[in-house]
Amino acid sequence: MAVDTWDGLTGHDPWEGLTGHDRHAACLVAARAGNRKALDVLVADLTPLVWHVTRSQGLDKVHAEDVVQTVWLALLRHLDRLQQPKALAAWLIVTARREAQRAKTTGFDRETPVAAEDLVDIPTQVDGPEQHALRDDRDRRLWAAFKQLTDRCQKLLTLTVLSGRAQYDAVAEALEMPRGSIGPTRGRCLTSLRELLDVEGGPQ
Amino acid sequence: MSSADGNEFDEAGVDMDNLTEQDLLLLAELDVLFDKVDPVPADLVERVQFAIALEDLDVEVARWERAEELAGVRGAGPNTVTFTVEDLTIMVSFAPAGAGYRFDGWLVPGGPHTVEVRVAGHSSTTAEADEGGRFAVDDVPKGTTQLVVHLANGTGSRPRTIVTPTLML
Numbered sequence: 093m094a095v096d097t098w099d100g101l102t103g104h105d106p107w108e109g110l111t112g113h114d115r116h117a118a119c120l121v122a123a124r125a126g127n128r129k130a131l132d133v134l135v136a137d138l139t140p141l142v143w144h145v146t147r148s149q150g151l152d153k154v155h156a157e158d159v160v161q162t163v164w165l166a167l168l169r170h171l172d173r174l175q176q177p178k179a180l181a182a183w184l185i186v187t188a189r190r191e192a193q194r195a196k197t198t199g200f201d202r203e204t205p206v207a208a209e210d211l212v213d214i215p216t217q218v219d220g221p222e223q224h225a226l227r228d229d230r231d232r233r234l235w236a237a238f239k240q241l242t243d244r245c246q247k248l249l250t251l252t253v254l255s256g257r258a259q260y261d262a263v264a265e266a267l268e269m270p271r272g273s274i275g276p277t278r279g280r281c282l283t284s285l286r287e288l289l290d291v292e293g294g295p296q
Numbered sequence: 297m298s299s300a301d302g303n304e305f306d307e308a309g310v311d312m313d314n315l316t317e318q319d320l321l322l323l324a325e326l327d328v329l330f331d332k333v334d335p336v337p338a339d340l341v342e343r344v345q346f347a348i349a350l351e352d353l354d355v356e357v358a359r360w361e362r363a364e365e366l367a368g369v370r371g372a373g374p375n376t377v378t379f380t381v382e383d384l385t386i387m388v389s390f391a392p393a394g395a396g397y398r399f400d401g402w403l404v405p406g407g408p409h410t411v412e413v414r415v416a417g418h419s420s421t422t423a424e425a426d427e428g429g430r431f432a433v434d435d436v437p438k439g440t441t442q443l444v445v446h447l448a449n450g451t452g453s454r455p456r457t458i459v460t461p462t463l464m465l
Binding site: 147166191235253 | 315319323324325326327330331334337340344348350353354355356357359360462
């Protein structure tokens with residue numbers, strides 16, 4: 093087992109007090125140096141990202157859980173290969189999408205004749221099962237408004253939020269959009285969301 | 297590093313295109329909402345952390361080829377799961393035995409590989425496969441379970457280790 097060099101030297105974790113991208117970069121550097129706790133922190137912080145990317149590819153929960161595990165296991169031997177710590181979120185997003193697609197083509201899609209990706213484009217079912225999870229009125233309205241956004245807007249905002257908001261490169265790569273158009277497009281998505289939320293009624 | 301006025305974005309060389317306070321609040325609200333709508337399964341983080349707590353991190357991942365009805369592994373009958381990595385297939389049948397399970401497995405192509413069964417909260421059990429790739433492990437405790445296959449070294453080749461995602465037994 094490798095030595096936790098960082099802990100030994102400084103007495104505290106190198107990611108302590110950091111947030112978002114800085115935190116993940118510090119964890120990745122520490123993980124490369126053999127700090128296992130840093131890996132656990134990354135898993136705890138970024139599993140929601142991997143989970144939602146996987147689910148957005150149309151996988152059910154059981155298969156999505158496998159894919160999430162596969163993605164993290166695959167990261168292990170890539171730890172040293174990521175060009176820069178910043179690339180971590182992008183790598184996780186791209187790998188999760190690829191693994192989800194692979195899971196869908198090896199048996200899973202026999203059970204889902206409709207391409208699962210197309211389902212995202214079907215207009216909102218305002219009282220879908222997820223509604224039950226939302227007891228709060230504000231949440232319900234926001235979710236209803238969000239689901240009326242275009243598929244692209246939904247994905248863009250989801251990835252923006254889950255990858256720590258700062259990582260345009262990750263989001264741009266995952267959506268195959270030019271990096272420069274992420275900002276303006278996201279601005280439009282947020283404006284649409286706000287308008288739709290107005291239509292849903294109630295105070296903002 | 298990141299200053300109080302949110303310049304972590306600038307520091308990362310990323311222009312946030314003048315997101316307003318209102319935008320950031322709405323994004324934060326969405327963040328909370330996503331987890332309410334489709335929460336990450338409660339024990340998933342823990343299971344991933346168990347799965348990656350390996351001695352050697354230079355591992356190849358075998359993917360689960362799920363049989364149609366096997367979702368979640370329930371029921372009392374014997375079940376078989378199959379994992380594949382490019383040039384190896386791992387098949388394992390498990391049947392309830394005593395307080396846990398008995399594993400009967402088959403590695404294709406065969407060889408005197410070492411199979412390690414890791415169960416969360418227990419020490420791992422190791423079995424040697426025979427020349428035909430068959431192996432058996434008795435008394436596997438119930439719980440989050442992972443297989444680690446250490447491939448027998450061909451002459452001159454690097455040692456290889458294959459790991460599977462976890463099974464919930």
